[in-house]
Every structure is written in structure tokens, then in C-alpha cells.
Amino acid sequence: MIAHYRTLQQLGSAEIIIKKSRFIGFATPVKSEEEAIQFIEKIKKEHWSATHNCSAYMLGERDEIQKQSDDGEPSGTAGKPILEVIKNKGLKNVAVVVTRYFGGIMLGAGGLIRAYTDGAVAGIEAAGEIAQVLHREVCLEIDYTWLGKVENELRNREMRMGETQFTDRVIVTCYPLADEADQFKEWLIDLTQGQGVVRLGEEQYMVHHEFT
Template identity: 70%
Template sequence: MIESYLTVRQSGAKEIVIKKSRFIGHVMPVENEMEATAFIEDMKKGHWNATHNCSAYMIGERDEIQKQSDDGEPSGTAGKPILEVIRNQGLKNVAIVVTRYFGGIMLGAGGLIRAYTDGAVAAIEAGERVNRVLHQQILVEVDYTWLGKVENELRNHEIRVGETFFTDKVTIVCLPRNSEAEAFKSWIVDMTQGQSVISEGEQLYYIEGE
């Protein structure tokens, strides 16, 4: 798994008007191609009376899946510019649909490329660009006598913390960045003077700064 990647926080939509044509950029974070195609179909159904619903998506750690559609616009004037916006902004796991309601004025190939580019940029602005960082779950088990010190140190070092389980001992689910996981485990061992039991859980992505 990669250490971090840029994507959008949420689904969003934003409209722009160019020479009386309405362009509505829609964006959605997606984890796989099935989610991307379902999103595109939903947008097409929701805007069934639009002139065009052009789309593109990019998925995978190495951008393995890249698809685009001009949906009836001249070849290369819609889907490709949308895909280029995703690529140029360095985003992963994102699907975009730009819906067009024709306003009666022809834009020409260059005008269409600019319009669909602007529509894709507007969509990303609506979805909010974020950085998702890989974290490693580290389960720290200690006696109750260590709880106050461990919690205080975690708070002082601004370590992300998940659940805490209370049985005969206390288990705190800590979530340091994956790149810092080994150093974190050593730090816990030193801090608790070797009186902790450490195990690893899942690897999860979280939005940077939250």
C-alpha cells in the first residue's frame, strides 16, 4: 500500500455557464471500477435530459485503471480533458462526470476542451482535494498503572488514537503513520520500560490533519 495519495473528501457538484451552455461538474471518491461506473450511471439517470454526460475516472495505486468517455461530443474534446485534470492534479480513486445542457452556441473543439477542463476543475473544488495518509494500527496493552502516563504521552505527541478496551488490562488502539510505526513501537517499549505488549492490526487511510 502506498504511504499517501491525493483524492477528494466527498461527492460534490458545481455548475459553470459558458456561452449559455450549462456545465455541471460532479465528482465522487471511488475505491474500484464498479463504484465508478455506478456513479456515472447515476449521474446519467439524474440528468437524462442533458445534451451530454461526459466522464472519466482514475483508480489504483499506480493509476492502473483509467477510462474516459466523450458521450457524443467530438472525439477527444470531453473525456480526455476530464481525465487530464485528474492526472494533472495528481488524484487517485476519483470519478468525474461533466454534464452539459446545450445553450445554442457552438463552442468549437478548443472551446469544448476548455469547458470540460473547467467543469472537471469545478467538480474537484466541490469535492475538496485532500491527502489520505496510511496509518498502522498498533495495539498497546498495559497494566492500569501505566494508563495515565501512556494516554498523556500519546496526547502530547499528537498520536491518533482509536478505541480503548478495558479488561484485566488496558489495550489502546494507536494509529501512527505507517512510515513511523517501527519508531513508535520502540518509543512505547522505552516509555513503558518494557512493560507493554504490542501487536499490529490493520493498515488504514486517514485524511491528513484530521
């Protein structure tokens, strides 16, 4: 699993008008090619009367899945520019549709490329960019006498925290960066003078807004 990647926060849409044609950009995060296809088909169904519903999506740790569609526009003037926007922004696991309602004025190949580029950018900006960063769950089991010191030290480190469980002992759940988990485990052992029991859990992606 890669340490981090940029993607979209949520479904977003925005409309722009270019020479009387309406271009509506829709952008969303997706987890699979099936989900990307379903999203595109949903937009096509909702905008069945549009002149074109052009699209592109890109998925995978190494961007191994890349698809695009001009949906009837001249070859290379719609799907490719949308895909290029996704690439240039460094986004992963994203699908974008730009819907066009023709306004009666021809744009030419260059005009179409610019229009679909701008439509894709507008949709992506509406969806909001975030970073998904790989963390690892680390659970610390301690006696109650250690809780105050541990909590204070974790606050000082600005550690991402999960649920704290209170039973006969306390179990504190933390989420350090995945590549720092082993070092963090040793730090917890030293902090509690070897009296804490530390368990490493699963890796998972967590949203970071400060990386955008």
C-alpha cells in the same frame, strides 16, 4: 500499499454557464471500476435530457485504470480534458462527469476543451480534496499505573488514537504512520520499561486534511 495518495472527500457538484450552455461538474471518490461506472450511469439516468454526459475516471496505486468518454462531443474535446484535470491534480480513485445542456451557441474545439476542463475543476472543488495516509494499528496493554504517563506522552506526540479498553488491564490503541510503526513499538516498550505488551495490527488508510 502506497504511503499516501490524494483523492476526494465526498460527492460534489457545481454548475457553470458558458455562452448559454450549462455545464454541471460531478465528482466523487470511488473504490473500484464498477463503482465508477455505476456513478457515471447514475448521472446519465438523472440527466437523461442533457445534450452530453462526458466522463473520466482513474483508479489504482499506479493509475493503471484510466477511462474517458466524449459522449458525442468531438473526439478529444471532453473526456480527455476531464481526465487531464484528474491527473494534473494528482488525484487517485476518482470519477468525474461533466453534464452539458446546450445553450445554442457553438463553442468550437478549443472552447469545448476549456469548458469541460472548467466543469471538471468546479466539480472537484465542490467535492473537496483530501489525503488518504497509510497508518498501522498498534495496541499497548498496560497496568493502570502506567495510564497517566502513557496518555500524556501520546498527547505530546499528537498521536492518532483509537478506542481505549478498560478491563483488568488497559489496552490503548494507537495509529502511527505505517512506516513508523516498528519504531513506535520500540518507543512504547522503552516508555513502559518493558512492562507493556505491544501488538501490531493491520494497516489502514486514514484521512488527513492537512496534506491537501
